[in-house]
Amino acid sequence: MHIKITYIFIKDGVKGMACGYKPAGEILEERPVLYAEDDYSLYKGDEEVGGAVWLKDGDTIDNYTEKELPPEPEEEPEESLD
Amino acid sequence: MTLYFNLPSISPTTGGGGGASVNVTPLDITPSTSAQSFAPATGNAYAPVNVSAVTSAIDPNITASNIVNGVNILGVIGSASATAPKEVARYKIDENGVVDISDKDVTGMFESINSVANRAMEYAFYDTQITGNVCFLNCTSVGYNSLAFAFANTNITALCFPNTTLTSDYSFYAGARTCNNISVVDFHNLQTAGTASFSYAFFNSTVNTINFNRLNSADNYAFEAAFRESKGLKTAYFANLKYAGANAFNSSFSFSKLESFDAPVLNTIGGFAFLQAFQNATNFKYFNIGGNVNSVVAGDNAFNSAFRNTALVSFLVPIAGATSSQFANAFFNCQNLTTVNLYSPNIYANSGAYNVYLNMCNNCPNLVSVDLSSLRNVGYSVSDNSFDNAFKNCYNLTSVNLYSFEPLQAGAVFRNAYWNCINLKTMEYPALYCLGTGNCFDNAYRNSGIQNLYFSGLYNYTNNGNTRRPFVNMLTNVSDCTVHFPAMARTYLENHQDFIAGFGGTNTTILFDLPNVVNNFTNFYSMSSSGEMGGMTLAVDASSESADAWQAMNSTAGTGWHSAVSEVEHYYTIYCPEGMRLTYANLITDSTVNQITNQPVMTNVCVSNDGTNWNQVRTTMITVYESYKNITFSKPGYHKYYRFYFNSYQNNPSYLTTINRIYLYGSHKYI
Numbered sequence: 162m163h164i165k166i167t168y169i170f171i172k173d174g175v176k177g178m179a180c181g182y183k184p185a186g187e188i189l190e191e192r193p194v195l196y197a198e199d200d201y202s203l204y205k206g207d208e209e210v211g212g213a214v215w216l217k218d219g220d221t222i223d224n225y226t227e228k229e230l231p232p233e234p235e236e237e238p239e240e241s242l243d
Numbered sequence: 244m245t246l247y248f249n250l251p252s253i254s255p256t257t258g259g260g261g262g263a264s265v266n267v268t269p270l271d272i273t274p275s276t277s278a279q280s281f282a283p284a285t286g287n288a289y290a291p292v293n294v295s296a297v298t299s300a301i302d303p304n305i306t307a308s309n310i311v312n313g314v315n316i317l318g319v320i321g322s323a324s325a326t327a328p329k330e331v332a333r334y335k336i337d338e339n340g341v342v343d344i345s346d347k348d349v350t351g352m353f354e355s356i357n358s359v360a361n362r363a364m365e366y367a368f369y370d371t372q373i374t375g376n377v378c379f380l381n382c383t384s385v386g387y388n389s390l391a392f393a394f395a396n397t398n399i400t401a402l403c404f405p406n407t408t409l410t411s412d413y414s415f416y417a418g419a420r421t422c423n424n425i426s427v428v429d430f431h432n433l434q435t436a437g438t439a440s441f442s443y444a445f446f447n448s449t450v451n452t453i454n455f456n457r458l459n460s461a462d463n464y465a466f467e468a469a470f471r472e473s474k475g476l477k478t479a480y481f482a483n484l485k486y487a488g489a490n491a492f493n494s495s496f497s498f499s500k501l502e503s504f505d506a507p508v509l510n511t512i513g514g515f516a517f518l519q520a521f522q523n524a525t526n527f528k529y530f531n532i533g534g535n536v537n538s539v540v541a542g543d544n545a546f547n548s549a550f551r552n553t554a555l556v557s558f559l560v561p562i563a564g565a566t567s568s569q570f571a572n573a574f575f576n577c578q579n580l581t582t583v584n585l586y587s588p589n590i591y592a593n594s595g596a597y598n599v600y601l602n603m604c605n606n607c608p609n610l611v612s613v614d615l616s617s618l619r620n621v622g623y624s625v626s627d628n629s630f631d632n633a634f635k636n637c638y639n640l641t642s643v644n645l646y647s648f649e650p651l652q653a654g655a656v657f658r659n660a661y662w663n664c665i666n667l668k669t670m671e672y673p674a675l676y677c678l679g680t681g682n683c684f685d686n687a688y689r690n691s692g693i694q695n696l697y698f699s700g701l702y703n704y705t706n707n708g709n710t711r712r713p714f715v716n717m718l719t720n721v722s723d724c725t726v727h728f729p730a731m732a733r734t735y736l737e738n739h740q741d742f743i744a745g746f747g748g749t750n751t752t753i754l755f756d757l758p759n760v761v762n763n764f765t766n767f768y769s770m771s772s773s774g775e776m777g778g779m780t781l782a783v784d785a786s787s788e789s790a791d792a793w794q795a796m797n798s799t800a801g802t803g804w805h806s807a808v809s810e811v812e813h814y815y816t817i818y819c820p821e822g823m824r825l826t827y828a829n830l831i832t833d834s835t836v837n838q839i840t841n842q843p844v845m846t847n848v849c850v851s852n853d854g855t856n857w858n859q860v861r862t863t864m865i866t867v868y869e870s871y872k873n874i875t876f877s878k879p880g881y882h883k884y885y886r887f888y889f890n891s892y893q894n895n896p897s898y899l900t901t902i903n904r905i906y907l908y909g910s911h912k913y914i
Contacts, residue, residue: 165744165745167743167744167745169737175754175755175756176730176733176754176755176756177752177753177754177755177756178737178742178743178752178753178754179750179751179752179753180742180743180744180745180746180748180750180751180752180753181745181748181749181750181751182750184752192743194743194744196740196744199716210740211712211740212712212715212716212740212741212744213740213741213743213744214740215738215740215743
């Protein structure tokens, strides 16, 4: 699990979101984002919350665990080249 | 020659004898091919009679070229080659009464055959030593399996059926397979090739010239593997071929030396029609079908692996509709491919199709542009991966046109689509209005060079819950990409986990800076000069060349738009200041209402962005028998003005009709 900062900002009248770096413009909000590694998903208790979650209202990384995703179903084999 | 002597009794002149004297003169005779007669006059005689020798001058045909070499006739030594009489077939009848011609030249043997019955010549000369040109000169019909394997594994030099117009099922199945002396195949009057009629017919042969110039229709499997592994054929030209059935060209030219395939009027091809057709024909460069038509209908798997591992340079075919696996693996590993253009004027959609472009251009390092601007949608099923790896490793790809692509569905439609497209910098999805329920853009742009993405058409956010992952890891290993959305998307999407994770990229910027899109056109029950659509008031105007010109009226009985008694065109204009994108218009005519005369009406639709300069985008004819008319707009774009012209048929003022309602489908923008 990692934490990255996402910024909600306004520049030239346009509202935007910068993920992973601090943009130019007026910063409206700074959001710590907890995100899972590839092939993992975040769980809060027993509830799966997905690959990333915005930590707000006092929420912390300690409230989350990371579990490996189940393997994807096998795809059909490609056509043979004979 | 007979010499005639007419002499009296002669006694030599000796003196005192008292007998008559004879005048004797010599006679020189030149030989002739005609009879000659020489009669001396009475009292005369010929002596001596000298006959010249006969020379070659006696007959002008006595020349060296007419005399066998080495033979001397009248002093002329011949120079002509000695040839024995041509032996068409030396029949040797064995003790069982069997005629053995297995090592003979069969040229001319089949010229008098008018038809070949079902199975009549199946395996007839298979694996024999026969040689020569096989020509069924007068054969007009062949039955099923009639010549299957007939000449396979022989030394024939040609196979010609110049007057056969129709082949039956399997009639030439493997017919000249593995013939290593064959050059020419001639079926120039053939119009229909029956099911599997040429399947494997020339497999692994040396054919270098084919003539199917009048072929109009190739049934299922007609040419399956027909020229597979052939060693001499470079050009395949089907001048009149219009229809190719399912599997018609399945593996037809795979592993061959073919360089070019041209069927300019081919416009309907069945499922699997070109499955592996040219795969591994490493010299194959040029493919043309439908070049002379507006669109080509192609079934499921029509081009699956068709050009895999070939030298194809471009694919320019107007495809009329998407079908399952239609282009799966089509151009896999085409190292020379630069352009793929599937645009047709008939904008198409098939929500039942899946895996349409799976691996389509995987590993095409020189591919630069792809035009899919006619495509509206594909798979509805969760198993749809229509663009999965479609452009993987296309390092030089700079442009992919998905101008008309509308909704996303349940599958991972664009998963890995643009993997390693390091020169693909910008893409827009101007018609994509709905995110769908699947992981639509899962790793779509991984390891690419994408810098700006525009989802400018988005307006349906019903699938925006965090359990939907349309953009999961879309930008894996991508840095500094900016992704643009309409302003109102912020409300629905800024808390979505994929958004706050920057779609898995590094230094991702997400801007909500595009105009909003609203799609809420509804029926026009009441049209007035100020016209309303979906709560938005849009300025409209109607031409008013005459008092009874088009007037918006409500749709109750006895009302509607009437064309006036005038030769002047009438129109109804719709205006939206931020731009409007119509995909369909539906004109309703109520032919029972207030009809004056039932006659057709021509409708043109023009668009403008300034109200002055107009471009026509559609023309259609409404006839009296139609209660409604659909108008579709190919390549729909955003325009400020749409004008619907209703012109009396042939501008005849006696031809009138009534339009009650217009339904408009599309979207419009507002800031």
